[in-house]
Amino acid sequence: MSSLYKQFRLALKGQSGELLGNVFSPSNPDMTSFAFSTNHALVRKNVEYELGNIATLRNEKSRTAWVEAFCGLWKVAYTLEREEEDGAWQRAYEGQRETMQAIVRGYQSGQWSCWTLPVMYTACKYLRTIAIKSDEDRKRRGLKAEDLEDAARHINRAFTLCISDRAPLEESRKWGTYYIVNLLFKTYFKLNAITLSKNILRALHATTGDMPALKDFPKSHIVTFKYYVGVISFLEEDYTKAEENLTAAFYLCHRDAIRNQELILTYLIPTHLLTTHTLPTPALLARYPRLQTLFAPLCTTIKSGNLRAFDAALSNGEAEFVKRRIYLTLERGRDIAMRNLFRKVYILGDKNTRIPVRTFQVAMGCAVDGEGGERVEVEVEEVECLLAGLVYKGLIKGYISREKQMVVLSGSKAFPGTGV
Amino acid sequence: MSTPPWRTVNSVPYTNGTPRNGAFTPVNARKNLSSAPRQVYGFGQTTQPQIQASVPPQPAQKTTFPDKLKQYVARTFEDCPPESKADVEVELKRIITDAFNEKVVWSLEWDKMPLPQEILATKRIADRKEKEESKTKTVSVQVSNGLRSSPKLDTGESRVPNATSDEISAVTSRFDDRFDKRARHDQSTYPSTADKLSQREKEKRAKRFEDSNNRVSPPHPSTPIDNDKPLIGTCEKLEKQYFRLTSAPDPQHVRPLHVLEKTLELLKKKWRTESNYSYICDQFKSLRQDLTVQHIKTDFTVLVYEIHARIALEKGDLGEYNQCQTQLYSLYSEGFKGHEEEFKAYRILYLLHTCNRADMNDLLANLTPTDKQDKSVQHALQVRSVLAAGNFHRFFKLYLEAPKMGGYLMDSFIARERMSAMCTICKAYRPDIDIRFLTEELGFESDTECVQFLCDNGAQDLIEQKSDDKGVPRTIRFQTTKALSLFEDMKRAAFKKVDIKGQL
Numbered sequence: 001m002s003s004l005y006k007q008f009r010l011a012l013k014g015q016s017g018e019l020l021g022n023v024f025s026p027s028n029p030d031m032t033s034f035a036f037s038t039n040h041a042l043v044r045k046n047v048e049y050e051l052g053n054i055a056t057l058r059n060e061k062s063r064t065a066w067v068e069a070f071c072g073l074w075k076v077a078y079t080l081e082r083e084e085e086d087g088a089w090q091r092a093y094e095g096q097r098e099t100m101q102a103i104v105r106g107y108q109s110g111q112w113s114c115w116t117l118p119v120m121y122t123a124c125k126y127l128r129t130i131a132i133k134s135d136e137d138r139k140r141r142g143l144k145a146e147d148l149e150d151a152a153r154h155i156n157r158a159f160t161l162c163i164s165d166r167a168p169l170e171e172s173r174k175w176g177t178y179y180i181v182n183l184l185f186k187t188y189f190k191l192n193a194i195t196l197s198k199n200i201l202r203a204l205h206a207t208t209g210d211m212p213a214l215k216d217f218p219k220s221h222i223v224t225f226k227y228y229v230g231v232i233s234f235l236e237e238d239y240t241k242a243e244e245n246l247t248a249a250f251y252l253c254h255r256d257a258i259r260n261q262e263l264i265l266t267y268l269i270p271t272h273l274l275t276t277h278t279l280p281t282p283a284l285l286a287r288y289p290r291l292q293t294l295f296a297p298l299c300t301t302i303k304s305g306n307l308r309a310f311d312a313a314l315s316n317g318e319a320e321f322v323k324r325r326i327y328l329t330l331e332r333g334r335d336i337a338m339r340n341l342f343r344k345v346y347i348l349g350d351k352n353t354r355i356p357v358r359t360f361q362v363a364m365g366c367a368v369d370g371e372g373g374e375r376v377e378v379e380v381e382e383v384e385c386l387l388a389g390l391v392y393k394g395l396i397k398g399y400i401s402r403e404k405q406m407v408v409l410s411g412s413k414a415f416p417g418t419g420v
Numbered sequence: 421m422s423t424p425p426w427r428t429v430n431s432v433p434y435t436n437g438t439p440r441n442g443a444f445t446p447v448n449a450r451k452n453l454s455s456a457p458r459q460v461y462g463f464g465q466t467t468q469p470q471i472q473a474s475v476p477p478q479p480a481q482k483t484t485f486p487d488k489l490k491q492y493v494a495r496t497f498e499d500c501p502p503e504s505k506a507d508v509e510v511e512l513k514r515i516i517t518d519a520f521n522e523k524v525v526w527s528l529e530w531d532k533m534p535l536p537q538e539i540l541a542t543k544r545i546a547d548r549k550e551k552e553e554s555k556t557k558t559v560s561v562q563v564s565n566g567l568r569s570s571p572k573l574d575t576g577e578s579r580v581p582n583a584t585s586d587e588i589s590a591v592t593s594r595f596d597d598r599f600d601k602r603a604r605h606d607q608s609t610y611p612s613t614a615d616k617l618s619q620r621e622k623e624k625r626a627k628r629f630e631d632s633n634n635r636v637s638p639p640h641p642s643t644p645i646d647n648d649k650p651l652i653g654t655c656e657k658l659e660k661q662y663f664r665l666t667s668a669p670d671p672q673h674v675r676p677l678h679v680l681e682k683t684l685e686l687l688k689k690k691w692r693t694e695s696n697y698s699y700i701c702d703q704f705k706s707l708r709q710d711l712t713v714q715h716i717k718t719d720f721t722v723l724v725y726e727i728h729a730r731i732a733l734e735k736g737d738l739g740e741y742n743q744c745q746t747q748l749y750s751l752y753s754e755g756f757k758g759h760e761e762e763f764k765a766y767r768i769l770y771l772l773h774t775c776n777r778a779d780m781n782d783l784l785a786n787l788t789p790t791d792k793q794d795k796s797v798q799h800a801l802q803v804r805s806v807l808a809a810g811n812f813h814r815f816f817k818l819y820l821e822a823p824k825m826g827g828y829l830m831d832s833f834i835a836r837e838r839m840s841a842m843c844t845i846c847k848a849y850r851p852d853i854d855i856r857f858l859t860e861e862l863g864f865e866s867d868t869e870c871v872q873f874l875c876d877n878g879a880q881d882l883i884e885q886k887s888d889d890k891g892v893p894r895t896i897r898f899q900t901t902k903a904l905s906l907f908e909d910m911k912r913a914a915f916k917k918v919d920i921k922g923q924l
Contacts, residue, residue: 147792194778235778322785328777331808372866381861386814399850402857408850 001035005050010057019117024069024099026092026126027078033419035077043074065106069119072098086141089134089366093147096130100154107161107173114167117176124158124183127151129183132190152187152196159200161186163207174211175282177204178221185228197232199333223252227264234267235325243271262288270296276415277395278335283301294320302333305341307364310334338386343415351420353409357384360407379407488530489516496535504537511536543909590621651714652676658683662705669713683707684724697735704728708747722751722758729763733825738773738832745770762824765796768804769829775915780804796823803830814840816863836914838873843911846904855896857882867896877910879903 004023007030011020022028038046047070057063075095079088100123106112107120128151134175135145159180165173181200188196204211214222230245246268253260265280272278279299285292294317295307301310314321314331320329349355357380362380364386387407390396397410414420494511500508515536519525534542604789653674660675675683684707691700708728711721729744745767752760764787771780799822806814815837819830841862845853853866864870874883882899 117734192782237777249676264685318784322781325781327784328781328808331805334809382811382813385811385844386809388844389810391846391848393459402849402853 002030002037004028004034006028008051010055011260012054015115017115017118023120024073024119024122024146026073026080026096026130032081033075033082034074040078047071047074059111062106062110062112065102065110065112066365069099069106069123072096072100072102074392076126086137089130089137090147093127093130093151094216096123097150097154100127100158104154104157104161114171114173114175114324117173117179120161121177121179121183124155124180127154128183128187129362148187148191152184152191152403155184155187159203163203163211169210169212177211177218178214178217182221182224182228185224185232189228189231194232194235197228201229201232215234219252219254223249223254223260226252227260230264230271231267234271234329239271239275242267243275246271248330258288265291266294266324267326268309270326270333273302273333273336274329277339298333302337303340305337305339305344307334307337307341310337312407315360335390335393335395339415339418342387343389343418343420346409346414347420353398353411353414355407355409357405357407360387371417441829486526486530489519489525489528492530492535494535496537499680500537504540507540511540515539520636525632546713651712653679653710655679658686659703660710662702662704662709665709665713674713675710676714677720680707680710680724681720684720684727688727691731697731697737700731701728701735701737701740704731711786717751717754717756719757722748722756725751726758726763730768730825733766733828737827738770741766742770761791761794762796764791765794765800765824765826766802766829768797769826772804772807773829773833796826799823799826807837810840810844812837813861815841816861819863834863838910839907839914842907843904846900846907849900851901852884852897852899855898858898871896877906879906 005021007023010016011023044067051057051063051066051070054063057066072095075098076092079092079095083091103112103120103123106116112119128148131147131151134147137415138145138147159177162173162176162180167173167216181204184200185197188194214225226245226249230242230249233239233245234242246264250261250264250268253264264282269280269291272280277303280291280295285296285299297313298310298317301307301313310333314327314334318327321330341363342360345355345359346352349359359376361380361383364383365376384400384402387396387400391398391400397414397416398408400407426776444655482839493516496508496512497505501570519528634659651669651674653669653672653676654671655675656672656679657675658679660673683703687700687703688694704724704727707724711717711724724750725744729741729748730745732738732741745763748758748763749767752758752763764783767783769779771783787797793803799818803818803822804814806812806818819827819834822830845858845861858864858874859867859870862870862873864873871883879898882903884899885895886895901918
């Protein structure tokens with residue numbers, strides 16, 4: 001008898017969701033012995049025998065669901081342990097899907113109680129990972145990869161199962177909603193089908209009435225959820241909402257979860273650049289080496305107002321930025337760089353509020369210049385146009401008098417938010 | 421009964437008004453090849469409903485004969501010359517079957533009915549007459565006492581069992597009439613057995629319709645079409661109107677590749693000489709359809725889509741352009757050769773038009789260094805970056821120097837960006853601005869055009885002419901500060917509507 005069954009009995013007896021979830025994790029160390037404990041012909045019989053005498057499984061439907069879940073799990077274990085050839089991951093995926101379907105049945109008709117939810121978590125989680133592996137394998141062999149899409153559909157069913165449960169709150173599957181939602185987001189992002197996430201958000205929004213408040217959920221669920229909502233808003237250019245959610249996620253995030261903090265900051269830093277026009281402090285970046293390499297060059301050039309260096313830094317990091325979908329946002333940092341440049345002009349000119357456009361043009365020429373390279377003169381009209389843009393966006397207070405070729409800056413706070 | 425019986429006839433399926441004397445054969449539109457018998461279905465009992473309503477003493481169906489008929493038959497053979505016996509027998513048989521078929525066996529006054537030999541004699545005379553009058557219709561006019569011409573009688577409304585002599589003559593003449601008809605048919609090899617004849621005739625007609633049906637209808641719809649084997653067309657015509665298929669395509673209306681190649685040349689020539697867009701677009705759609713139904717995916721396919729895309733761009737038909745672009749996108753990714761860079765550039769501009777940031781990001785992620793070397797792509801990327809920076813000065817310059825068809829695409833968002841630039845200018849320049857400046861910065865061709873633009877947008881009151889000290893008009897000024905809110909509204913409206921038809 002595989003020790004897996006023993007764990008299962010223990011978990012049922014002690015009503016330990018965590019232990020139960022662990023039983024259904026393909027990374028459980030006991031999987032090897034489980035894989036070798038039976039064969040294709042006998043697996044169902046063996047499992048039925050092992051579960052047959054468990055007193056708590058008197059409900060027929062409930063027991064059948066567990067039996068089927070174990071059968072699927074055995075298929076996964078067997079394939080992963082013993083098969084090497086092509087298509088092993090696909091077969092493993094099929095097994096995991098069977099487990100998943102059995103679990104859904106268990107909740108639908110087998111009256112599995114709410115404490116067993118970790119089983120669903122594990123099943124969904126591994127359904128996703130195995131699907132990704134399977135798709136990679138297929139792509140390698142030049143085949144069409146659709147397992148992850150299929151997995152997304154199954155996880156979506158788990159989501160419906162959670163959100164539509166009407167049992168009283170203390171034993172409701174509603175408590176599993178956010179975990180599953182996060183997994184769905186993750187899958188949709190991987191599939192590059194981010195728009196689908198919005199359907200989920202809409203469904204969530206529609207059921208807030210009898211849903212427990214987000215703050216009552218486990219912190220880990222909240223952090224991930226807020227992160228994804230933040231990123232989705234970020235991609236929709238709703239930077240205020242993005243800032244709000246990402247900031248909340250960042251502060252709730254476990255202090256040792258460096259990777260998660262990094263992920264949050266990857267979007268929070270560009271967001272801040274646009275909402276508050278602020279740059280990350282060197283101290284903050286120092287804690288995250290990866291972010292340091294990603295953002296530091298850009299940040300220094302924005303701060304110094306060296307436009308040429310900014311352009312270079314942007315194009316150097318383009319591949320990475322595009323991959324993280326932050327390029328189009330970061331590119332707008334050029335405005336801040338320019339604002340900083342003009343601000344320097346203003347300070348150097350003893351804060352005289354009337355500055356000839358020509359002065360800005362000279363500054364731009366320097367800024368566009370590389371180290372030791374030739375000066376690139378920018379046309380007056382273009383300088384004016386960019387100045388106008390800054391005024392329009394509220395980065396500079398003042399106006400341009402075209403007749404006099406003068407920029408007239410506001411007497412106080414000509415560069416809002418910079419203390420000048 | 422509120423409606424007369426001949427009206428209700430139409431509601432009886434597969435039944436028609438007056439088919440029994442062969443005046444015409446109703447044919448129901450064929451829907452299926454397998455049910456050929458359906459063609460003739462119902463001819464036997466065609467007029468049953470109406471007749472039944474009008475013939476009162478309808479005895480039990482089975483072949484019972486009225487006594488008068490028996491006497492009639494007896495009379496027939498009584499004085500029948502042996503040489504013509506065969507003919508008479510045939511004729512008699514015909515009369516009786518007809519009478520049965522028309523359910524007048526019991527209503528006919530057999531004792532007043534002309535004998536078969538008399539009818540034969542009349543027929544012979546009529547025959548001769550007909551030949552003499554070279555097939556004028558005199559005979560039929562003469563004999564048909566309106567029986568056939570008036571459907572009322574046919575439907576039996578006035579058919580009374582105890583018929584007057586008038587009636588009898590009508591009935592006989594009807595037989596005669598039929599006779600004549602037959603006589604005319606007699607030139608062909610039909611046997612004179614009336615029922616059989618009409619039956620066969622009907623069948624033949626049905627066949628004829630079947631044939632003609634065959635010619636136009638697509639292959640049997642109920643047999644599953646093998647989608648794996650691409651169809652190869654047989655149509656040789658160069659031009660074809662676009663028709664959105666609702667069923668499997670018919671090879672006879674599909675042009676094979678070698679014809680399509682000629683078609684493309686023809687269309688190119690026609691576009692150059694005639695420039696009739698609605699015609700060209702229609703033709704290209706049918707061309708594309710023929711390629712699709714024959715599963716033709718080659719560099720030629722790419723060429724067709726590219727040319728259609730360019731023409732659509734020239735005419736500002738973004739919907740059609742986008743369809744082509746979508747196809748091209750997948751064709752290029754399958755490795756077919758064409759002008760990939762050029763169309764990548766268009767795609768960038770198109771995404772700018774639709775403000776699709778997500779796709780733009782994906783596109784940027786997939787641009788290769790070779791793509792970035794391409795002039796059109798570089799231009800499109802520059803347009804993208806100056807738009808992002810709000811640098812309208814450079815934007816309108818790039819607009820004027822757009823390579824290939826890029827300018828046409830930029831046309832689609834130039835008005836919108838002009839609004840945006842107007843807002844910036846109105847906010848940043850005070851107190852007013854020279855019209856000339858607007859003309860130059862916003863890509864207008866002349867001051868007049870610029871003033872027209874301002875007037876069109878309801879800013880006519882904010883334009884004023886300034887003169888110098890001597891009263892000579894110097895410049896036209898535009899009051900920027902006051903125009904800001906006006907253009908802000910305009911900008912919002914302009915950014916709201918974005919084409920989403922057939923979005924890739």
